[in-house]
Every structure is written in C-alpha cells, then in structure tokens.
Amino acid sequence: xxxxxxxxxxxxGVDDAIALLLxxxxxxxxxxxxxxxxxxxxxxxxxxxxxxxxxxxxxxxxIPVYAGCSRPxxxxxxxxxxxxxxxxxxxxxxxxxxxxxxxxxxxxxxxxTVMREPGQITLCPIGPLTNIALALIKEPSISTKIKAxxxxxxxxxxxxxxxxxxxxxxxxxxxxxxxxxxxxxxxTIFGLDVTRHATLTQxxxxxxxxxxxxIMKTAIAMMRYYGSGDxxxxxxxxxxxxxxxxxxxxxxxxxxxxxxxxxxxxxxxxVENGAGLPVCHVITEVDDERLFQLIDQRxxxx
Numbered sequence: 001x002x003x004x005x006x007x008x009x010x011x012x013g014v015d016d017a018i019a020l021l022l023x024x025x026x027x028x029x030x031x032x033x034x035x036x037x038x039x040x041x042x043x044x045x046x047x048x049x050x051x052x053x054x055x056x057x058x059x060x061x062x063i064p065v066y067a068g069c070s071r072p073x074x075x076x077x078x079x080x081x082x083x084x085x086x087x088x089x090x091x092x093x094x095x096x097x098x099x100x101x102x103x104x105x106x107x108x109x110x111x112x113t114v115m116r117e118p119g120q121i122t123l124c125p126i127g128p129l130t131n132i133a134l135a136l137i138k139e140p141s142i143s144t145k146i147k148a149x150x151x152x153x154x155x156x157x158x159x160x161x162x163x164x165x166x167x168x169x170x171x172x173x174x175x176x177x178x179x180x181x182x183x184x185x186x187x188t189i190f191g192l193d194v195t196r197h198a199t200l201t202q203x204x205x206x207x208x209x210x211x212x213x214x215i216m217k218t219a220i221a222m223m224r225y226y227g228s229g230d231x232x233x234x235x236x237x238x239x240x241x242x243x244x245x246x247x248x249x250x251x252x253x254x255x256x257x258x259x260x261x262x263x264x265x266x267x268x269x270x271v272e273n274g275a276g277l278p279v280c281h282v283i284t285e286v287d288d289e290r291l292f293q294l295i296d297q298r299x300x301x302x
Contacts, residue, residue: 004122004242005031007110009068010235011040011127012050014084014226018295019126019235020051021219022243024058025298029243033113033121035065036106040127040172042088044070047127050088052097057215058302061099068106068131072173075261083229090225094218110135111142118145124242125180126152126235128169133176136183143183150242152235153177154191154268156255156282161230166266167192170257174266178257181268187280188241189255191268194248194283195234200227204292208299215302233295240291241283243298247291250283 008023010016023030035055037047048067055063085091102109110131114121123146125132136143153169154177160166170177181187200223208220223233241248254274258267271277 003029003031005033005117005120006122006124006242007034007036007113008032009036009038009123009125009127009131010051011038011042011047012054013041013047013088013127013235014090014222015233015235016041016126017050017054017089017222018219018233019239020054021058021302022236022239022295022298024060025301026243030239032063034109035063036068036109036131037065038068038106038127038131039070039072040169041082041084044068046088048101049096052099052101053089053094056097056099057094057218061097065101066104066106066109067101069134072128072130073133073175077172083226085225090222092218092221092225106131107135107138111139114142114145115139119147122147123149124151124238125149126238128172129153129176129180130173133179136179143185146185148186148188149180150188150238152190152195152238154189154255155193156189156191156253156268156270157193157284158196160267161192162266164265164267166264167268170268171266174257174259178259181255181257181280182278184278187278189280189282190237190241191282194286195237196232197286197288198233198237198291199288200231200233208296213300213302216299219299236295237286240294244294247287247294248283249285250281252279253282254278255280255282
C-alpha cells in the first residue's frame with residue numbers, strides 16, 4: 001500500500017495525542033505534512049499548545065503546526081469540564097515545547113498544500129470540522145484536488161454522546177460538518193458506531209505497561225486519566241486505518257447533519273432516499289484485539 005501523505009486536523013485532547021503518536025511511529029505508512037489545530041476538546045490556544053507538546057515529546061519538531069479556527073461557524077456552546085483535563089492532556093505536566101506554531105493560518109495552509117499537490121493529500125480531521133469547511137468555502141476548487149478525507153466524528157447508526165444525542169466533534173460545529181459531508185470528496189467516517197468498540201480495559205493497560213518506554217509511560221498515563229471518563233479510544237482509529245485498513249469494515253451511506261438549534265443539534269443520520277447525493281463510507285466494525293496490538297507494537301517504537 002502506498003504511503004499516505006496527510007494533514008492531521010485536530011483538537012488535542014488525549015485521544016488526538018495518541019493518534020498523532022501512532023502516526024509518528026508509522027513512517028512507512030504515513031507522512032504527516034502538517035498538523036492543524038481547531039477549537040474543540042479545549043480552547044484553540046490549548047489545542048495548539050498540545051500539538052506542539054506532542055511533537056516535542058516525540059522529537060518531531062520537524063512537523064509544522066498551524067493554528068486554525070477558535071470558534072465554530074455559528075454560535076458556540078458553553079465549555080464544560082472535559083475528560084481530557086483542564087490542559088487537554090490529562091493535567092500530567094507534559095513539558096511545553098520550545099518551538100512555536102507557524103504564522104500561517106491553518107485554513108490557508110490546507111488550501112495551499114492541496115493546491116500545490118493535487119490528488120496527493122488526505123485530510124484527517126479528528127476534531128470539529130471548522131477548518132476543513134472554511135477551506136472549502138474559501139477555495140471551493142480544492143474539493144476536486146483532495147485525495148480523500150478520513151475523519152473521526154458522528155454517530156450514524158448509534159446514539160451520540162452529547163445532550164442532543166450528537167457525537168461531540170459534530171455537535172461543536174454541525175454547520176461545518178454538513179459542508180464537509182456534502183462536499184463529494186471521497187469520505188471515510190469513524191464515528192461512535194465503531195469507536196465505542198475500541199475500548200480501554202485494565203488488561204490492555206497492563207499489556208501496554210510491560211517494559212514501557214518513557215514516551216509510552218506518558219501516553220499510558222494520559223490514557224488512564226482519559227479512560228476514567230471515556231473508555232473509548234476514538235481518534236487513533238483514523239491513524240490505524242491508514243496503517244492497516246483490514247482492521248475495519250463499514251457500509252456506504254448518505255449522511256445528513258441536523259443544524260437546527262431547536263432539534264437534535266449535531267445529530268448525524270443516514271438518509272434512506274439519498275439518490276444523487278454524496279455517499280460516505282461509514283465504518284461500523286473493528287477487530288479491536290488487532291487494533292490494540294497495533295497500538296502496543298507501534299508506540300513501543302517511539
């Protein structure tokens with residue numbers, strides 16, 4: 001399988017951090033050309049700080065980080081306590097980076113990179129889709145130049161994890177999600193339909209902890225903090241798919257996003273009569289034993 005050249009659009013977040021570390025540990029399958037950050041699990045200053053902290057922790061300061069949108073397209077929601085901790089990485093005192101984010105805005109970086117390498121770049125949004133939507137609005141022609149989008153978000157066939165029964169990433173910015181999901185770009189979706197099967201258990205923690213390296217010990221500590229509130233390791237599923245697609249199975253569907261503030265705001269659902277509308281590939285199954293074996297094997301390489 002050819003190496004994937006990707007932009008990771010993220011809101012770190014513990015599971016975002018693990019997704020990034022898994023990608024860093026898989027250079028034969030994945031090349032990250034840039035990391036873009038967005039408001040989501042924590043505020044934009046913190047998600048950007050955390051992306052820099054993770055690259056520094058892994059010795060990957062060569063990968064540029066670009067700060068993006070600090071709010072959703074429409075009105076936001078009051079910020080609530082996060083399973084990621086106040087700092088977004090489990091409040092473990094992960095060292096700050098000595099390098100800084102790039103000056104260019106994330107939206108412009110996405111546009112420029114895709115225009116420079118048409119058909120070569122896969123976008124991997126694992127947070128709210130604000131940056132991706134605004135890139136499509138600012139430069140609509142990139143929709144035919146993006147190789148694919150592989151994203152974490154949504155709950156198409158299962159309940160969500162917010163008050164409106166939406167999945168968190170989509171709930172933060174459903175208008176952005178509707179723009180992206182209706183774009184016609186080849187789309188693979190990792191929502192709660194599959195990520196709830198990627199479960200952190202005591203047995204899996206014990207396996208990860210055997211002969212763990214310093215980086216792995218930090219990753220495990222972050223996951224233990226996060227796992228006390230959410231046992232599902234959502235975002236690393238996107239990275240794992242790029243490494244080994246055979247871990248997953250899914251179905252094709254046309255997806256609609258509820259953008260009505262008085263309705264099931266942010267809820268994603270499959271449209272039965274979607275003839276002529278863009279079709280997304282919704283992942284519904286994972287070989288979770290092999291998934292955690294992959295995470296264990298690759299993180300040990302860092």
